[in-house]
Amino acid sequence: MAHISIKDVHKNYGAVQVLKPFSLDVEDGEFLVLVGPSGCGKSTMLKILAGLEPASGGDIFIGDRNVTDLAPGDRDIAMVFQNYALYPHLTVAQNIGFGLKMRGMSAAEIDTRVQAAAKTLGVETYLERKPKDLSGGQRQRVALGRAIVREPQAFLMDEPLSNLDAKLRVHMRAEIGELHKRVGVTTVYVTHDQVEAMTMADRVVIMRGGEIQQIAAPDVLFQKPDNLFVAGFIGSPGMNMLRARAESGTVNLLGLKVPLSASVADGTELIVGLRPEHIKAGPGPVEFTIKPHLVESLGSEKYLYFDGHGQIYARAGDDEENSKGLIARVSHSGPIAEGEELTLSFDPADLYFFDAQSELAVRA
Amino acid sequence: MKRTTLQNVTLYGTVTVVVALILFPVYWLLVTALSTSAELSSLPPIFWPENPRFETFSEVWAARPIPTWLLNSTLAAIGSVTLSMAISILAGYALSRFSVRGAHSMGIFILTAKMLPATLLVIPLFAIFRQVGLIGSLWSLVIAHSTLIIPFTTWMLKGYFDTIPRELEQAAMVDGCSPLGAMFRVVLPISTPGLAATALYAFVLSWADYAYARTFLVNAPDSWTANLGITTMRGEYTTDWNEVAAAAVFVAAPIMLIYIFLERYLVGGLTAGAEK
Numbered sequence: 001m002a003h004i005s006i007k008d009v010h011k012n013y014g015a016v017q018v019l020k021p022f023s024l025d026v027e028d029g030e031f032l033v034l035v036g037p038s039g040c041g042k043s044t045m046l047k048i049l050a051g052l053e054p055a056s057g058g059d060i061f062i063g064d065r066n067v068t069d070l071a072p073g074d075r076d077i078a079m080v081f082q083n084y085a086l087y088p089h090l091t092v093a094q095n096i097g098f099g100l101k102m103r104g105m106s107a108a109e110i111d112t113r114v115q116a117a118a119k120t121l122g123v124e125t126y127l128e129r130k131p132k133d134l135s136g137g138q139r140q141r142v143a144l145g146r147a148i149v150r151e152p153q154a155f156l157m158d159e160p161l162s163n164l165d166a167k168l169r170v171h172m173r174a175e176i177g178e179l180h181k182r183v184g185v186t187t188v189y190v191t192h193d194q195v196e197a198m199t200m201a202d203r204v205v206i207m208r209g210g211e212i213q214q215i216a217a218p219d220v221l222f223q224k225p226d227n228l229f230v231a232g233f234i235g236s237p238g239m240n241m242l243r244a245r246a247e248s249g250t251v252n253l254l255g256l257k258v259p260l261s262a263s264v265a266d267g268t269e270l271i272v273g274l275r276p277e278h279i280k281a282g283p284g285p286v287e288f289t290i291k292p293h294l295v296e297s298l299g300s301e302k303y304l305y306f307d308g309h310g311q312i313y314a315r316a317g318d319d320e321e322n323s324k325g326l327i328a329r330v331s332h333s334g335p336i337a338e339g340e341e342l343t344l345s346f347d348p349a350d351l352y353f354f355d356a357q358s359e360l361a362v363r364a
Numbered sequence: 365m366k367r368t369t370l371q372n373v374t375l376y377g378t379v380t381v382v383v384a385l386i387l388f389p390v391y392w393l394l395v396t397a398l399s400t401s402a403e404l405s406s407l408p409p410i411f412w413p414e415n416p417r418f419e420t421f422s423e424v425w426a427a428r429p430i431p432t433w434l435l436n437s438t439l440a441a442i443g444s445v446t447l448s449m450a451i452s453i454l455a456g457y458a459l460s461r462f463s464v465r466g467a468h469s470m471g472i473f474i475l476t477a478k479m480l481p482a483t484l485l486v487i488p489l490f491a492i493f494r495q496v497g498l499i500g501s502l503w504s505l506v507i508a509h510s511t512l513i514i515p516f517t518t519w520m521l522k523g524y525f526d527t528i529p530r531e532l533e534q535a536a537m538v539d540g541c542s543p544l545g546a547m548f549r550v551v552l553p554i555s556t557p558g559l560a561a562t563a564l565y566a567f568v569l570s571w572a573d574y575a576y577a578r579t580f581l582v583n584a585p586d587s588w589t590a591n592l593g594i595t596t597m598r599g600e601y602t603t604d605w606n607e608v609a610a611a612a613v614f615v616a617a618p619i620m621l622i623y624i625f626l627e628r629y630l631v632g633g634l635t636a637g638a639e640k
Contacts, residue, residue, distance in 0.1 A: 047534075050534075050538060051538075052534045052537065052538070070543070071537065072534070072537040073537055073538065073540035073541065073542075074539045077538065078538065079534070081531045081534070081535060082531070083531055085529065085531035085532050085534065085535035086535075087532065087550055087554070088554050089550075089553045098536070098539050099539035099540055102539050102540030102541060102545075103540055122421070125524075146535075146539070150539075207430060214585065215385045236571050304519075312373075341492065
């Protein structure tokens with residue numbers, strides 16, 4: 001096990017900078033998740049970390065070793081790929097033991113370690129099968145076995161669950177989390193799925209356009225997003241965003257004067273964020289009435305879509321949900337019909353404020 | 365979707381016609397080999413001899429150095445396949461995996477060599493081989509055939525390598541392989557269908573050559589290949605076409621047998637990459 005230190009690593013393709021100077025310290029034994037939309041540079045960063053792609057500049061340390069110019073096999077890392085990348089011509093046992101064989105380990109030692117890794121992951125009965133004879137979940141376990149058998153300094157995982165169906169993904173998510181707790185190896189995990197990021201990570205790095213947006217623990221990201229992008233990215237359904245202007249310590253929101261908890265000058269253009277789950281059915285500190293134009297029932301809760309008094313702020317491409325209207329996520333509400341008048345409420349303390357120009361969070 | 369009777373009739377009718385057209389030369393070769401000279405010159409032509417004459421095969425085998433010709437063809441083809449595959453595996457892999465500047469143009473340039481007719485290349489090749497003393501040697505065929513084979517097999521293999529996920533090599537490199545080690549330990553073993561199809565294509569191209577063999581080997585009877593040897597069976601005034609056809613059956617049989625045994629690899633190899 002080792003800590004990982006990334007210092008000013010960047011990547012250019014000609015004049016295009018796909019990864020802006022990136023610095024990050026991953027603690028020994030930490031589970032760190034890189035998350036962001038497609039093309040944000042998270043997989044590029046992981047490949048640079050693995051040595052599969054050269055950086056245009058910067059340094060990478062694994063433990064105390066500068067591995068920037070080392071070949072992938074010399075970095076003492078193991079990687080799990082999105083499509084498993086199991087060698088189709090080798091059996092499960094040969095797949096798991098491949099890395100050990102490459103390191104010149106004796107056949108007896110390889111066999112012992114392969115058996116132990118297979119037992120840990122529950123694949124000991126498939127050892128003589130070829131990857132094509134395994135299910136998706138079994139393949140993923142073999143890929144994990146190939147990683148843990150080497151006892152590397154760090155695990156790198158590139159969207160390892162994205163090829164699995166929803167149910168198996170939840171199961172494997174828990175298994176990976178449990179495995180990490182058991183072996184305690186420093187892990188850098190890449191995903192585009194915020195649920196994976198929030199449920200698995202000790203810390204999450206949110207990326208966009210090759211740049212780090214925020215590094216924080218999952219709860220902190222949810223409660224204190226640094227900017228509009230993070231606020232919109234974390235949470236499902238996404239945060240409601242409304243345009244408003246600061247006026248004498250208040251903002252006009254959905255036709256109501258709502259006290260402004262942040263300190264901003266009068267006339268400042270703001271984007272006000274309100275999470276769907278912070279809107280309650282029934283009376284509360286700030287009440288308003290709506291006529292939902294769409295009601296989606298999930299059984300235990302309902303998503304109500306309603307008009308936003310012309311204040312809705314939808315970031316192109318980022319928040320497609322917001323284009324359908326504002327969303328309230330209410331539970332235990334009883335039957336609600338589309339077009340039926342309904343009273344909702346929220347607590348002004350749950351509002352988020354962002355500067356409309358810089359898109360940065362405005363806090364008290 | 366269930367086909368209608370008309371669609372079935374059209375489909376099977378078309379397939380039957382196409383198969384008949386393809387197999388007719390094979391059938392005619394057999395009829396010619398099994399007929400007597402008199403039957404061959406009869407009008408109207410006969411479509412199956414009354415008493416098929418199988419002795420022609422043993423007579424030709426005894427009278428002509430067919431085993432030597434077949435051996436020479438085999439040696440030239442194996443040499444051409446070995447040289448061509450060694451070069452085109454590396455070239456095809458490089459074209460598939462490394463995006464260096466000018467790689468695509470270089471690939472196209474390689475392919476243009478395939479567009480030049482053999483008759484155009486035979487003269488400069490003859491001049492070169494004469495200077496280095498290869499005229500009359502099977503090595504001249506190995507080199508000449510490789511110049512024809514490599515451009516196409518390079519592209520064929522590039523197409524096959526393109527279908528293999530790069531993550532497999534990346535996984536091998538993380539596991540401790542060098543880039544070349546990843547190619548030999550992972551990519552090539554899983555490319556067997558593509559390699560088999562490509563090697564067979566190269567083998568057939570070399571086996572079927574006549575022009576180069578006629579030019580480089582005509583004065584060296586010990587090095588004659590099967591195709592060249594058969595053409596010497598034509599007499600000045602008469603030709604025993606049944607003997608020529610019997611010899612041609614000996615030449616065609618190995619290729620046909622190889623196709624039958626490797627058919628499943630071939631279909632897999634040739635259609636690889638057609639879908640993701």
